[in-house]
Amino acid sequence: MKFIHTADWQIGMKAEALGDRAPQVREERLAAAQRVTEVARTENADFILVAGDVFEDNAVDRRLVQKVADTLRSFGAPIFIIPGNHDPLIPGSVWEHPSWNTPNITVIRENTRIEVSQAVIYPCPLMEKRSTSNPTAWIPNENNSRIRIGLAHGTVEGIRQDEPDYPIPRNTPEVKDLDYLALGHWHSYASYTGADGNVRMAYSGTHETTKFGERDSGNVLIVEIDSAGKPPVIRRAKTGGLNWLSVSEELIDQGDINKVKYLIDSMLNPSRTLIQLAISGILPMEERSELEHIEQMLDTRFLWSHIDCSQLRPAPTDRSWIEDLGPGVIQETARRLLGSSGSEPEVTQLALARLYNIVKGSVK
Amino acid sequence: MIVKSIGVCYWRNILHDFNIGPFSESLNVVYAPNGSGKSSLFEALRRGLIDRHNVKGEDIKEIQPWGKDLAPTVTVEFVNKGVSYRITKQFIRGARSVLEKRRGDQYEPFADGSRADELAREILTKDPPSKGLSQPGHWGWAQALWVPQGNMALAPLSDELVSDIRSVLSVQLSSSGSSRVEKQINALYGLYFTGSGRLKKGKDAPQSVLLEQKLAAAREGLKRANEGYKSFLNASADVQESRERTEKAKQELTRLTNLLQATNSEAKRYSEIKADRERTNLEKDKWGTQFETLAKIIRDIDITEKNLVTERKELESLKTNLKNRETGHETAAKNVKQHQEALERLKENQGHLEDMTNMVESARSFSEFSSRLSIIDTKLSAVSDATKHLKELESQRASIVAPDDETLKAITKAITTRDNLKFQIESLLVNLEITAECGLTIDILKGENTGEARIASGETATFRGSPEISVRIPDVALIRASGPSSSVPELKEELRKTEEQIAHLTIPFGTTDIDRLNTLHNDAKVMEENVRAAQVKIDTLLGSDKRENIEFQKEELERNRDGILEQYPEWADDQPDWKNLKDEVARSRKLQDEQNEAATKLWKEAQKISSDLDKEIGIIKTRIDGLGKDIQRDENILLELKKDNRTPEQRKDELNEITMSWNAAKINLAELENQLGKFDEDPEALAIKLKSDKEQAEDFYADQKKQYDMAVGSLNTLSGSGSYSTLAEASEKIADLERNLAREELEQEAVRLLHDTMESVRKDALSKVSKPVEISASKTLNRICGLDLGQICLRDTFEPTEIIPEACDRNVGLLNLSGGEREQLYFAVRLALAEVLAKDERQLVVLDDVLTATDSVRLGRVLEVLDEKAKKLQVIVLTCHPERYQPLSSAKFFDFRAA
Numbered sequence A: 001m002k003f004i005h006t007a008d009w010q011i012g013m014k015a016e017a018l019g020d021r022a023p024q025v026r027e028e029r030l031a032a033a034q035r036v037t038e039v040a041r042t043e044n045a046d047f048i049l050v051a052g053d054v055f056e057d058n059a060v061d062r063r064l065v066q067k068v069a070d071t072l073r074s075f076g077a078p079i080f081i082i083p084g085n086h087d088p089l090i091p092g093s094v095w096e097h098p099s100w101n102t103p104n105i106t107v108i109r110e111n112t113r114i115e116v117s118q119a120v121i122y123p124c125p126l127m128e129k130r131s132t133s134n135p136t137a138w139i140p141n142e143n144n145s146r147i148r149i150g151l152a153h154g155t156v157e158g159i160r161q162d163e164p165d166y167p168i169p170r171n172t173p174e175v176k177d178l179d180y181l182a183l184g185h186w187h188s189y190a191s192y193t194g195a196d197g198n199v200r201m202a203y204s205g206t207h208e209t210t211k212f213g214e215r216d217s218g219n220v221l222i223v224e225i226d227s228a229g230k231p232p233v234i235r236r237a238k239t240g241g242l243n244w245l246s247v248s249e250e251l252i253d254q255g256d257i258n259k260v261k262y263l264i265d266s267m268l269n270p271s272r273t274l275i276q277l278a279i280s281g282i283l284p285m286e287e288r289s290e291l292e293h294i295e296q297m298l299d300t301r302f303l304w305s306h307i308d309c310s311q312l313r314p315a316p317t318d319r320s321w322i323e324d325l326g327p328g329v330i331q332e333t334a335r336r337l338l339g340s341s342g343s344e345p346e347v348t349q350l351a352l353a354r355l356y357n358i359v360k361g362s363v364k
Numbered sequence B: 001m002i003v004k005s006i007g008v009c010y011w012r013n014i015l016h017d018f019n020i021g022p023f024s025e026s027l028n029v030v031y032a033p034n035g036s037g038k039s040s041l042f043e044a045l046r047r048g049l050i051d052r053h054n055v056k057g058e059d060i061k062e063i064q065p066w067g068k069d070l071a072p073t074v075t076v077e078f079v080n081k082g083v084s085y086r087i088t089k090q091f092i093r094g095a096r097s098v099l100e101k102r103r104g105d106q107y108e109p110f111a112d113g114s115r116a117d118e119l120a121r122e123i124l125t126k127d128p129p130s131k132g133l134s135q136p137g138h139w140g141w142a143q144a145l146w147v148p149q150g151n152m153a154l155a156p157l158s159d160e161l162v163s164d165i166r167s168v169l170s171v172q173l174s175s176s177g178s179s180r181v182e183k184q185i186n187a188l189y190g191l192y193f194t195g196s197g198r199l200k201k202g203k204d205a206p207q208s209v210l211l212e213q214k215l216a217a218a219r220e221g222l223k224r225a226n227e228g229y230k231s232f233l234n235a236s237a238d239v240q241e242s243r244e245r246t247e248k249a250k251q252e253l254t255r256l257t258n259l260l261q262a263t264n265s266e267a268k269r270y271s272e273i274k275a276d277r278e279r280t281n282l283e284k285d286k287w288g289t290q291f292e293t294l295a296k297i298i299r300d301i302d303i304t305e306k307n308l309v310t311e312r313k314e315l316e317s318l319k320t321n322l323k324n325r326e327t328g329h330e331t332a333a334k335n336v337k338q339h340q341e342a343l344e345r346l347k348e349n350q351g352h353l354e355d356m357t358n359m360v361e362s363a364r365s366f367s368e369f370s371s372r373l374s375i376i377d378t379k380l381s382a383v384s385d386a387t388k389h390l391k392e393l394e395s396q397r398a399s400i401v402a403p404d405d406e407t408l409k410a411i412t413k414a415i416t417t418r419d420n421l422k423f424q425i426e427s428l429l430v431n432l433e434i435t436a437e438c439g440l441t442i443d444i445l446k447g448e449n450t451g452e453a454r455i456a457s458g459e460t461a462t463f464r465g466s467p468e469i470s471v472r473i474p475d476v477a478l479i480r481a482s483g484p485s486s487s488v489p490e491l492k493e494e495l496r497k498t499e500e501q502i503a504h505l506t507i508p509f510g511t512t513d514i515d516r517l518n519t520l521h522n523d524a525k526v527m528e529e530n531v532r533a534a535q536v537k538i539d540t541l542l543g544s545d546k547r548e549n550i551e552f553q554k555e556e557l558e559r560n561r562d563g564i565l566e567q568y569p570e571w572a573d574d575q576p577d578w579k580n581l582k583d584e585v586a587r588s589r590k591l592q593d594e595q596n597e598a599a600t601k602l603w604k605e606a607q608k609i610s611s612d613l614d615k616e617i618g619i620i621k622t623r624i625d626g627l628g629k630d631i632q633r634d635e636n637i638l639l640e641l642k643k644d645n646r647t648p649e650q651r652k653d654e655l656n657e658i659t660m661s662w663n664a665a666k667i668n669l670a671e672l673e674n675q676l677g678k679f680d681e682d683p684e685a686l687a688i689k690l691k692s693d694k695e696q697a698e699d700f701y702a703d704q705k706k707q708y709d710m711a712v713g714s715l716n717t718l719s720g721s722g723s724y725s726t727l728a729e730a731s732e733k734i735a736d737l738e739r740n741l742a743r744e745e746l747e748q749e750a751v752r753l754l755h756d757t758m759e760s761v762r763k764d765a766l767s768k769v770s771k772p773v774e775i776s777a778s779k780t781l782n783r784i785c786g787l788d789l790g791q792i793c794l795r796d797t798f799e800p801t802e803i804i805p806e807a808c809d810r811n812v813g814l815l816n817l818s819g820g821e822r823e824q825l826y827f828a829v830r831l832a833l834a835e836v837l838a839k840d841e842r843q844l845v846v847l848d849d850v851l852t853a854t855d856s857v858r859l860g861r862v863l864e865v866l867d868e869k870a871k872k873l874q875v876i877v878l879t880c881h882p883e884r885y886q887p888l889s890s891a892k893f894f895d896f897r898a899a
């Protein structure tokens, strides 16, 4: 038996930092959902398990609900969805939408066993945003020959938390005699090896990366179990469409800025890449125009970019152009700016750069 | 540059060739009275050095002598950078300009026309007037160096001059290349900020302002989105709660419906028992009433019969009693009559007793009158005797004439005066004693007596006179004797008057002898004392009364006594003993009163007995009447009670039967009450209450259901609106705007920093430039005015703006200074600037009629300063008060009129 384990699609997610690029990033999460069904179809999976947080919030635009339902319906095979803490089963939730009245989609609304293929599924839907109780507690230890699969959304004990957040004991598969426990809530892939040395519990992670620095996200899990008691075989398949890149470069020698420029220039697929570039070190005044060029490249080619120059300093020996000014108001102005230890070095740098531009006659 | 000489011709009121000089290279004083044209000299200097020779316009025409078409000409000899020059300019008609340069002792042409104008002018200014006459702004260095008539104040200096001063002060503020940079920085700054450093507004506003506005709008949008999202969450919670409440309401309704059904059947049984009880209770009451009625009749018959027996017995007893009382009453009446008669008899004795009392009173009066008459008679006879004695004494006194106290005193005083006068006169008289040895006839010329006197031989005659005596003894001698020259005649006149007064005063007494007069006075006094004593005796006898009154009293008493004697004539010879009579009458009266009292007592007692009996008889009679009526009434009642014609036994049997039925009803009732008491609560009331509760629960449920439906409706609307997505978009928009704004602000702040830094550098540089001038000018000012005015502050363009007084922590504007101090301050600043400009070469300073507001003490100090500064400066003072500059011993003086 083969099925797809996915979770935390966070459809309608807010991406504040991305500003006007946020709609594109949001749109990509829907496309990734489509890719999940494609993986399922390619793998010929028996069914798909979605372990909560399909939607970012119960108050997302209903058109998104319709789109997700349409995408899943096109898959045809059974899909089981549990509401997560972001989209719990409350009055007015996304799950009241009529689009869920689709034969192959089952939105789980109570703690009750479901038989499908050779398996029996024990789903644990969430009814509220927060709880300190274990959502899997209800799962009974029944005697049957079916493959027993849990479907839950919560935090595996051991992850540091201020207060328990739908805590799920580390040994749940053993205690509940589960062949596999499909988990959602944490966005990076994580698997847990049981006492018998087999992995019987895993977070699939989100199907499309949600932020910078998120480890092992943008995948689904393909889980295969031959029969009850047999260890599951788990593979990962990529579904993420966007790259979230954090790059840090330090300028040490003259001309280093050109290396950075080359790096940026040679990046693949920039229109599907979000990049955070932090440049530190020393930049001679005459190379500042290169920095501005990099900024322009980032701005025009990439889906989204941010450049952080707060750790960038002008070269301390870089005074020749000031000496060339000859004595007078402007020279003294430049000296003061250079020597200032003001609270806003970025402002000072820029002021110097502007002065440099004017002096060199390259003012706009 | 310094000036050697100035010459003019046809210049305003100067109609001849006029030349003044050669000037000293240090101090010069040109003096002339007002209106003699000395300021024209200053004007000519300016025109000669600065103005173009071919200048046009009305202004230049003014310098032409009035009403004459003559060409004004000026010639100035001057030395610049060690070279001597001469410039000659003719204006208006035949306008020309010639500049000559001295070589050896000859002037050689150097330049002419506009070139000559230009070369001369460049010495002072690089900023020539374009056309017309030059205004102070075009004077170049002369703006600071030359003071036009009376106008010490400095107008803002031209840029050129300021820059020259700065360059002398060796400050390089800007190189040629950097002014472009400065302009571009200012232009860049102008893209964002106004001149006063605020962000620009309106259509010129920089991007950041626009972004701020958009951001504010976006934040407003986010706020609304947040509210929408919260509404959704609240609505969801509402539905959840409402669903639970509705469920609870439904359960409650079901519970009440079941309970009501059970209670209703219970209530039916309860109401049947209650009806039974009602009926039994009525029956019980009926028997009770019947019992009460019959028992009362039986009781009433018994009571009434007993009453009748008692009443009849009392009636008999009363009748017997009445008879006894009536007999007693008759006896008592007789007693009363007897006692009344006894009283009337006693009253007849009363009259006799009154007559006796009257006689006693008359006897008493008679005695009193007699004794009073005898006292009065005695008194009257004593008075008569005393009066007679008084008359005798009075006639004795009348026979003596004597002076009284006052008269005696006056006489005594007059006599003393007279004696004094006599003594004085005596002492003043000159005595001339002549003892004749032979008979002499003497002619007395002056003396008391004049005339002839004869003195027999051997006799001595004395002559008296005052103040002198003069006698002639014919053929022998004229003898004159004299004494003090006091006025004897006046004293004599006074003596005469005094003697007249004494005579007048003593006439009545027949003597002027003072002893005799004293004796007379004393005798009269003794007699007067006697008369007074007699009078006192009479007064004592009479007391406060008068004699006439006493006599009148006597008559009245005699009349009263005679009245009594008419009634009782026998008392005339034998006076009655009225006290004895009085005692007798009192005894009789006492006896009489005792008898009367006893009789009255008896009479009253008899009367009381009689009236008491009378009252008792009345009472008994009334009671008898009352009893009669009671008996009648009771008999009627009995008749009524017995009208059923039954026997007492029959009545008793019936009462027993009624009692038994009554008791049976009571027992039934108790049983029914017992049954009812077993119900906890009135099931009928409970059923009613439950019915109402159930209705309420139905309403409540319906209400909750309705609320739930409404909450669901409103939630559906809210969830349909996708408020989270709106919220997300709004947050993203804000983040986007914030990022752009940060970028814009960074740019903006960098430009501001660049500009502000540059401005601050410039300001610092400029403040350094003006410092030496400030110090030098302040030093001069302090020398003139003392230290109080403190430091002068200059703008970076060297205009004075304010001072920092020594004793004040605040700066003071120039307008707060006095006119004189302001003049002195500008003088100090001008000198300081002149010193700067004269760093490389001596320079000309012109002071035209200035320092007029400066007092002589300070002027003295000004002159000291001038004297000192003249080591580096050529100074030409134009004045109409040469004496004020007299102390400038080193100065060269020029009389303008003499030139």
Ligand SMILES: [Mn+2]
Residues within 6 Å of the ligand: A052, A053, A084, A085, A086, A153, A184, A185, A186
């Ligand atoms: Mn979650």
